[in-house]
Amino acid sequence: MSLALLLAACSSDGPAAAPSTGGASAAPVATEGSTLAIVRQRGVLRVGVNDQLPGFGYIRPDGAFAGFDIDFGRALGAAIFGDATKVQFVSVSASSRFGALSAGEIDVLIRNTTWSLSRDSSLRLTFAVPTFYDGQGVMVRASDGINSLDDLDGAVVCALTGTTTQLNQEDRFAGTGVRYQPLVFDRNETLQEAFIAGRCDAWTSDKSQLAARRAAFPVRAGGPQSLVILPDTLSKEPLAPLVRDDDPAWADLVNWVVLGMLAADELGVTSTNVEQMAESPPSQEVARLLGVPVQGTVFNPGLGVATDFMRAVIRQVGNYDEVYQRNVAPLGIPRAGTLNASWLDGGLMYAPPYR
């Protein structure tokens, strides 16, 4: 281990894109004392996550963590260790999450956290690229005949306290001249009871949250199919992983694992065809992404991890679309037509060139 670190320390000064003729796993590059070196030494990556948001970060009945955010944590584990199971998930609350990251309890925070200016500037943390473009939405009963925000004039809108949703709501409704009555609860259970009883006509929160609540809506009250999430989006809530801002190389790695999964999606590389594509890459881009030699040389990503780290990520976790379809689509939020679609399909998901 110390030899590897020594080697790592020496070669980190070398040119970033130094050609390497090594096979699948080139010598890992990591500066001593860097986050990557600490994680390697520990042998396990610590990821701060949510444990109660179905679809994004939750604990399955068998006790294992699962969800969209969880899969990005596993992808990071696969990138660093070549093994997606070398990840320890740490449940952090909405209020303790930033402190846990600052204090070094966790190496990266992937917990449906909105990227905003004040968080970015004031917390000494830095945001990676968004994994999910969320936004505040409104959920109504399908039987009420409400099709857009304009139909909500005079309606009672329930929200949870502790979020900025109330502000967004006020700004948006004031802009359209629609009157509404706010009803602010501090507990989700009471809010749901009030909604079921018909006390409020609409339920507002982040769309991902609404979708999760809709999926778990009790059958006695009509089940998920009795609810509709309106197409209107009242605010921008880009959810992104967070790292400390003292280690830009670590931020680069987190960024490029996400971007690599997006690139794989654009190139059509999936967990089922990744080995076949590695055998005979259809293009130079695919070869670079999977760390396969092109004309005898292997492209070195220069991130301090194995040159073929994306091959492990895709084989063990999948590309962006697979992660989305596995976790978010079952909640009733299809990817097509939303901001989370690939830029090729009119969405915002875009990977810079992998070269």
Place this chain on the structure above:
Amino acid sequence: MLTDARRLSRDVRVRRATLEALTVALTVAFVFYLVHQARQASSLDLGFLSDRAGFGVGDQFLTNVSGNDSRWAVYFAGIMNTIRITVFGMILAVIIGLVVGIARLSSNWLASRLALLFVEAIRNTPLLPFVVFWYTALVLQLPHIRDSLSLFGVGYASNRAIALPWARPLDGAGTWAVVALGAFAVAAGVWMFLHRYEASTGQPSRPWRVSLALLAVLAGGSYVAMGMPLRWDTPQVERFSYAGGLQLSPEFVGLLLALSFFNGAFVAEIVRGAIQSVPKGEREAAAALGLSGWQQMSLVVLPQALRAMLPPLATQCQALAKYSAVAIAIAFPDLMTVGGTIINNSGEAITMFIVMMLTYLLLNLLIALLLNGPQWRFQRGGKRRI
């Protein structure tokens, strides 16, 4: 030297002074530490309360604020809601407490056992689940607004609101209100005069009948003469809400009922204790004079029990004001709910919590002032009579 020091250390006055100095020093140090910590974490600047609120209050009492008003204005609407729940909650709690407290001492076995069950069941239940139960299991189970219950054709009840007919003021209502107030003052003066006259001469002069008739004639006459400036406004069912009339939100009704019954149980115990504190001989003497059971209670026992009741009632009222902070659990926009939203939007947690605590402190001092005022009067009166 040594014996001097020993003598000093054994001197009671020296020991007392040392202890007092130590207490003062520790208290001052603790307060300084608290202020220092608060200043470390927050600027303690109230400027953020002048910013635009950005959120409205759904259920308001005597205020009319919107998201475009300042945070101060929205917070004030929250304070008014806390005052509303405290005042009406206390009135109901006293009524419930009087009935249950008297029933508890009743010779009727069923009445006293039921009262005991009520008091013990409530006193041994925490408030929060009690409030959430009243709201979700009772008030929210009212029908949907589409299937509103009709209240004798003039009002409606659903889990959207309880809508009652209400007098809506037209032009000239303010002037008439002043006239009516004057009529009330005149009637009260006549009542006092006749009451004293009756007490001093023994001549039956019917103070109640005369003063009420006077009030009806003066207020009713001026009402008709001024062109009936109040209109009876009955609510109408709309798609999402009711229009017109007096509307009570389910959150207000749920919290009001829960707090009234909860505090009513404690008031019942206060009433019971106060009644039992009146010497048995008083009641026996009243019975010997031939007063009925109700007359013994209302003319002899209760007036004396009232003196013993007032100080604990004032304390209970202050408790109710503080208990009302559970409003946030059922979305009633009291000062804690509104203050909480201001904290979320501004991030000024420490400053806002200090403001909220000071508000409760001021409200409770006000309650003490209002309820302890009559208490002194009663006690002096009591002493004079004895």
